[in-house]
Amino acid sequence: MGGNAVKQTKIIYYSAFVGVVYIIFGLMELIKFLGLDVIETPLTNFNPDLIAAFSLSVVGGIYIHGFLASRRGEEKSIAYPIVSTILAIGLFILYTMILLANFAEAVLLNNPDYANWTIQNDLRPEIYLIFFVLPILFWLRGMVKEGKIRLI
């Protein structure tokens, strides 16, 4: 039990970190939308997309809310990381499908509009940030396996 509690505390702190990361990336997209410069790396690929900025911030916000709720001892505060993880996975699937669709346009259909397309164009935060979510996902999976959460 003690081990589980420590693990849970670690995950809760970790989810707060993931929340902050999502919010920072959301802010970067917002800044880009406003036409300002952001620090880009070959990996980051920020887009001037207001609603994507909003989506990333909401995912991050729910993670942080979960952390605060847990610190307050709120009942069922595990609901927050569950829902934000589901949203993060949903966004990951959506943007991966968009990447594949654009790949099909560029490579399979040879659409001239996609002549300059590279995979990096579509490697968006919603896709690569999923790696930060994976530990939370594995922890939740463990809880389901241990029978603490009843699946639908």
Next chain:
Amino acid sequence: MGNPNTGKSTIFNSLTGSAQYVGNWPGVTVEKKEGTFNFDGYLVKVVDLPGTYNLTAISIDELIARNFILEERPDIVLQVVDASKLERNLYLLLELLELGVKIVVALNMYDLAKAKGIELDVNKLEEIFGVKFVPTVGDKRIGLDDLKVAIIRTVREDCKTTLKLDYGEEIENYIKKLADMLKVNEFHVNKRWLAVKLLEGDPDVIDYVKNLDNGEEIIELLEKINLEILEKHGKPANLIILNKRYDFIKKVVETVAKKIETEKLDLSDLIDKIVTHPVWGIPIFIIVIYSMFKFTFDVAQPFVDLTALTFSILGDIAERIIPLPILRSFIVNGVIEGVGTVLLFLPNIAFLFLFMSFLEDIGYMSRVAFNFDNLMRKLGLSGKSIIPLLLAMGCNVPAIMSTRTIEDEYDRKITILVSPLIPCSARFPVFIMLASIFFSQYAAIAVLSMYLLGFILASIIATIVRKYIYKSKEASFIIELPEYKIPSLNLVFKQSKMRIKHFLEKVSNVILIMSMIIWALLYLPYGAPIDQTYGAIIGKTIQPVLSPLGYTWEITLALIFGFVAKEIIISSLAIIFSGQNLAVALSSILTPVSAYSLMAFVLIYTPCMPTIATIRSETGDSKLTAKVILYELILAYAVALLINTVGVFILGVI
């Protein structure tokens, strides 16, 4: 029959092999549907009825369900019960038993009840109620053969229950007095049931009794009884009856259902804690809807291009192999350009339907209704209006029909008035076409803004109508939040297929015929330049009315044809600009501002013919239907003019 959202249509589809629309949210079925199945040498006709909680019908869908039982006198009633919510579902069973009909009960969602730690003693249930209970899982087709056996056996062996709920000596005496006075009634229903309904104050039963020979006498006695009960108990008879029934049900549930307490957290509850959260509920909704449009636009794009390529090849082949110029023009410019341009958006529509079916199947739609209830009330709409408005995003016709679940007549009319303002899937391709041409990477946001505009206008109109025309109090709104479920891909594809089929049927008849008519109007008189054809003459005659909006005769003509069905706007433009690149042609006659105002005009102006016909049939009021057409035309004009004026002003300032 059964309570809403217990899986009646799923059982109906599984039994009959039909493909009726099902949804993991209440109020999906609003009219009866029929199907048949063969079993053990019997041909069984099955009727799927709208959901109802009891037999005191208030809304139209509940009336349909009750009247069917009373008037059609079916050989047997199959009540579909949610096994995980037994307490709520047994109330209707008690009423059905009182009515004296033969019943078989499907204990549906039995797997869900088990997963929730609920163990049901089915034998005990059968012993108490004297009817057959069959555990089923509708969507997995579990228990269906047992159900069929039970149905046939109950009809064949004339099994009827002997259960008679005891309402206590005093109430029983009153029931007997009233029942004794009731002569043989035309519905041949149980006199006791009629007497109980009289005590419950059922308005339809009271009206019926008033028309009997000794009606006045019975009503006089009823009033006397009601007064006596009120004086003695301090509460009306219907409340006493209701309490007795629930006391009985509570005892039954205590006897037959064992809840194994676990410390397990329920995933559905956990998700609902955030999805229906006062702060996070709406942002999550925005993400979901935006994802829907991204999916519809970006993921569907390769399929759109593939469709375009197919029609381009078809056009080239037709150009080469048809020698007669008039026939070639008819096939290439009329049929392939007209119908093909609409079909170009089939992948977008198919992806939209897929996403919507997915949301419905997992159970998210009820949460949307729940989240928007308060907001909608503040905006002048009834809480119950939300479900028809959500359905309108698919098609306005079922949306208007689904207003039958709204009890208050004024609330219902307000919802009917504003439902056509919600963009349906027919307007969707027009939005996609214009947004892709004029707003490229912001196309999804431009389309999303149309949905927002539709909801805002619906709220404004509802507020005005409620304040000045249909002054009524908002009805209370109770919605059962179904369990979330892992979506069945089979069901999601099946539902989407049904909707796509409907779209293709429309394309293959209405749009094809209209494309031919439009082609003829733009081809005749033979040999005339396009701006001197009959079509151009019609467009130019009306165009001055729309010129303040910046629309040319081509756009005017397309909008006129759009009265029949909104997709025809696309085929009209494709035929008008046949042989040209449609994007280039439209860019030469529209600016981004006028294109956006055109999107708004298409959103608001008179819905398609089937919607108008449905408004007429559902309200039974031709004047109201005419008013809907008129107000939407005026509103479309005003909003489009406003967008044009403000847009031009802002661009001028910038």
